[in-house]
Structures are given as C-alpha cells and as structure tokens.
Amino acid sequence: MQDAVTQFPWAIVLILLPLAASMIGFLLPRLAMTLGLITAVSLVLAVTGLGWQIHYIYDGAFQHAVGGWGAPLGIDLYADGLSLLMLTTTSLVGLGVSVYSVLYFERQQALRFWPIWLLLLAALNALFLSADIFNLYVTLELLGLAAVTLTALQGGKAALDGAMRYLLATLLGSLFYLLGVALLYHSYGTVDIALLSERVEATPAIWAALGLMGAGLLLKTALFPLHFWLPPAHASASAPVSAVLSALVIKAAFYILLRLWLVIFSPLGEGAASLLGLLGAAAVLWGSLQALRQTRLKLLIAYSTVAQIGYLFLAFPLAGAAAVSAWSAAAYLLLSHALAKSAMFLVAGNLLHFGGHDRIADLDRVVQRLPLTAGAFALAGVSIMGLPPSGGFIGKWMLLETALQQGRWDLVAVILLGGLLAAAYVFKVLGHALTEADVMHEPRTVPKIMEWSALLLAFAAVLLGFLAVPLLAWFDVSEVFVISGAGP
Amino acid sequence: MSTAFAFALVGVGLFALGLFALMVYVHLLRKIIAINVMGSGVFMILVALAKRSAEATDPIPHAMVITGIVVAVSATALALTLMLKLTAASGRARFTDD
Numbered sequence: 001m002q003d004a005v006t007q008f009p010w011a012i013v014l015i016l017l018p019l020a021a022s023m024i025g026f027l028l029p030r031l032a033m034t035l036g037l038i039t040a041v042s043l044v045l046a047v048t049g050l051g052w053q054i055h056y057i058y059d060g061a062f063q064h065a066v067g068g069w070g071a072p073l074g075i076d077l078y079a080d081g082l083s084l085l086m087l088t089t090t091s092l093v094g095l096g097v098s099v100y101s102v103l104y105f106e107r108q109q110a111l112r113f114w115p116i117w118l119l120l121l122a123a124l125n126a127l128f129l130s131a132d133i134f135n136l137y138v139t140l141e142l143l144g145l146a147a148v149t150l151t152a153l154q155g156g157k158a159a160l161d162g163a164m165r166y167l168l169a170t171l172l173g174s175l176f177y178l179l180g181v182a183l184l185y186h187s188y189g190t191v192d193i194a195l196l197s198e199r200v201e202a203t204p205a206i207w208a209a210l211g212l213m214g215a216g217l218l219l220k221t222a223l224f225p226l227h228f229w230l231p232p233a234h235a236s237a238s239a240p241v242s243a244v245l246s247a248l249v250i251k252a253a254f255y256i257l258l259r260l261w262l263v264i265f266s267p268l269g270e271g272a273a274s275l276l277g278l279l280g281a282a283a284v285l286w287g288s289l290q291a292l293r294q295t296r297l298k299l300l301i302a303y304s305t306v307a308q309i310g311y312l313f314l315a316f317p318l319a320g321a322a323a324v325s326a327w328s329a330a331a332y333l334l335l336s337h338a339l340a341k342s343a344m345f346l347v348a349g350n351l352l353h354f355g356g357h358d359r360i361a362d363l364d365r366v367v368q369r370l371p372l373t374a375g376a377f378a379l380a381g382v383s384i385m386g387l388p389p390s391g392g393f394i395g396k397w398m399l400l401e402t403a404l405q406q407g408r409w410d411l412v413a414v415i416l417l418g419g420l421l422a423a424a425y426v427f428k429v430l431g432h433a434l435t436e437a438d439v440m441h442e443p444r445t446v447p448k449i450m451e452w453s454a455l456l457l458a459f460a461a462v463l464l465g466f467l468a469v470p471l472l473a474w475f476d477v478s479e480v481f482v483i484s485g486a487g488p
Numbered sequence: 489m490s491t492a493f494a495f496a497l498v499g500v501g502l503f504a505l506g507l508f509a510l511m512v513y514v515h516l517l518r519k520i521i522a523i524n525v526m527g528s529g530v531f532m533i534l535v536a537l538a539k540r541s542a543e544a545t546d547p548i549p550h551a552m553v554i555t556g557i558v559v560a561v562s563a564t565a566l567a568l569t570l571m572l573k574l575t576a577a578s579g580r581a582r583f584t585d586d
Binding site: 134138141144145148149152155156157158160161163164165167168171172174175178179181182185186189 | 503507510516519523526527530533534537546548549552555556559562563566567570571573574577578583584
C-alpha cells in the first residue's frame, strides 16, 4: 500500500493525462474545456508529486524504462532538478493560461483551442522527461506543430503569415538538429544522453554535430540574430497562445541546448561558450532597443522576449569558472521570465479585449478603469526589469555577481544596460496607461477571471523573489553535473 | 570510397540544395518542397550511415527514418493547409512583405 503511494508513476501521468484529454477533446468537443481545466490542475499536483519523489525517494534523479525495455534499445524517461524546473514552469503557466482561456475564446475557437493546447502540454512534458536525443527530436516536432497550429487559430492574414513563418523556421531548426543526431549516432552508436556523455571525445564529427544542433536549437530559441520569425508569430497569435509561446515553447529548445551542453558538449569548448555569450549580449541590447521603438503593445512584449532570452545565454561564458551559480541564475531567470512574460501577454489580451486595439499611445486611462490588469503589468514589469523583490531580480543579481567575480565588465555593463532599457519600455507603457488618450473609444468589460489570472501569474513572478533559497534547493541544477560524470 | 559514403554525400548535397531553395524562392509551395528535399537529404544520410560494414546493417537509423517520415508527412500536411488558408486570406501564396 505504501509502495503504491511512494512509487506512483507521476511522470507518466504528466505525459499521458494531457495526451488522453486532448484525444477525448477532439472526439467530444463539448467536454474539452472541462477536461482541460481538470488536466491543468492535475498537472500541478503531478509535478509536485514527482518533485517529492525525486527528492525523497529517488535521491536526485527519477528514471523509468518505458515498457520495461530500457536504454539503449528502449526509450527511457528521466527527470532531475533541471527537468523538474521546466515541468513546474510548464504546469504553473499552463494553469494560469488555462483559467484565462475559459472566457477568452469565442465558442467556435474554443472547440479547436482546447485539444491542441492539451496536445502542446503533453509534448512539453514529454520533452522535459526525455532522456535520449532522438526522442527529444520527436517531442520537439510535436511541440512545434502544436504551437504553429495554435498560432494559426487566431485566423486572419497577420496570424496566418506569422504561423507560416514560424512553421518554416521550426521545421528548418528540427532538420538541423536531426542531422546532428545522425552524426552523433553514427560516431558513438547511441542516442542516450548519459551514454553519449561517457563516450564523447573531441573529434571533427562532434564539432559538426555541435554546430548543426546548436544552430537548429538557437533558431528555435530565437536567439539574436535568428529571432526574425518570433515577433510576427508571437504578436499576431491570440493572447493566451502568445503567452505560452513566449513563456514555454522557446524555453523547450533552450532546455535541450542546455541539457546537451551540460552533459555532452561543455568539455569541448570555451570558444562556443564565448560565442553564445556574445550573441546573448547582442540579443539583450538589440531586443530591448527594438522593444522601445514599438508602437503596439504585443510587439513590444515580443521583442522584450528576444531580449530576455539573451540573458539566459549570458550564463554560458560565465559557467566555465562558476558553473553552479551561473546555471542557477539562468534557471531562476527562466522561471521568473516565464511567469512574468505570460502575465504580460495576458494583460495585452485584456487590453485588446477592453479597447479593441493594442496601440500603446492610445491606452486610455487603463490604470483607473482596469486596475487589476494595470497592476499585473506593473508587477510583471518589476520582474522583467529585475527590480527587487522579484524573481527577475534574484536571477539577474546572481548573474551580475558571477560576472563581477570573474571580472567580466563587458557582461556587467550589458546586464545593467538591459535592465535600464527594460525599465524604459515598461514605463513607456505604464505612462500611456495612466493618462488620457486623444482617441476615445467605447470600452468592453473584461471578465474578472481574465484579470485575476494575469495578476496571479505576475504576483507569482514577484513572489519568487522571496522564495529563492528553498526553490533553488528544490530545482537543484547542480545535480546535472553529478549525473553527467557517472551516467545513470 | 564506399557506396554508403557516396550516398551520404548525395544526402548532404540534397540538404544544401534544399536550404538554398528555401532561402531563394518566395513562393510558399517552393519553400515547402525545399524543406521536404532537405528532409530527404537527412534521411538519406541516416540510411547511408547505417551501413557500418560490408555485411552488417544497423537497423536503428532505419527506425529513425520511418519516424522522421511520419513527422515530415504531418508537417507537410500542416504547411500545405496553412499555405491554402494564407492564400485565401491574402490572395497570394507568399509572405506579405516580399
């Protein structure tokens, strides 16, 4: 009996539950929304259960051989601190977006939204639980196709155009990644990440594999200068979809890159790490400047994503000397950006619903009329800027500290300048939201539940600032190094 | 040079050709075909590299290719549908700004 509780396969629930709910949702559209909400709540519980198991039962890393086959022949599920971080981020943002979507979509759109959204959740969870590079490819493709379909759901020229660009970019990225997989498999005879880490050595084949997989994943993560597809897709999709794309989908590609880097590629090169850091710094500056220039709120938020993704890559050149603190900073930034950015896109959805447009200059006294929504934007802005006490502050502070310790003044300057620019574009929006616009418009009422779900996500991003110590222990990214050495 | 290696080189050639076409042509159908040519290139490399010695052939890359083909078919179906929808909405089978 006790075994049944402690050994309950939470990880499998994380994949099968949204998948089954999605299939039922396709067949019985009337049940889809109810199923979606139940699934979203259950996923939070399942992730908590898995986290508890990882810490108290499995001693740091969970592993499950699907069908009893086991690697290298079968497919393994695997979860450690880093996977747990991604799964938790997914379940929290997923819950917020699900609650928001109940009233956001019109009836006809909702019938299509829920099954695909559940499919996307299943793909994300499967991706974060995969232990081999080919399974990662399959889940990456599932994720890409679901994400493109959600983008196109909005209909209209802009969204279809954005979705088409997104589809071509994501397919191209996947093909580069798959070519890298082919090279690694040919050289080392396995696709299992742990086995690869034991066998890998510096040969031309692995350099080519790193280049190909890196290029494909950077395209999917939208790191500068490969971000060209992101603003049109993220800005034209419907608000809950944009939130998910910015908060979770691009992070999935980053997760794969990080996992491969930590376990397989990191012994190979300082040069590659410096290049990633350089691109990250360029992304921070370029994305922030572009965000400042935008006149439409959703485009501003989309370019802000380009900038914030850059911060994650600043950890690569710093990790050589101080691995744990650099990666912890990146992990914390990733989590707080996911929460804050999804809140921002939901706010944009509320404003679009309220005034029928998202032109920043014409935001008419939103603060007085939609105080909860404006509050959500301000709180999310605090975390994006990296002001205390927020999750964004903790992440940026740890990154800054690591950069200072290593005397990387160039990176220190980029981190500080990025924060200033972020403050500039957040206050640009808030300034217009406080004042009366020239153009008056007939507002529509925004359902309270849509305001509250945005506010709670933003609040969670700020709350992270108070929970840094327990959360960093819970999402122990340093576990990854232990496993990379020994192999499970 | 073995036959397998020659096939792998052809695969690399197809991949490069597809990438070139994807970037150069503006018509969406051409772009979709270009992606498919790139995919075929990758599959060909996988199959060619599976032949490790004269007598033994590794079956795992073949399984990968079959999975890859399933993915490619569904992705192509989605791309074609999107292209038709976009053509219906904008009147032209190309991106709006080029």
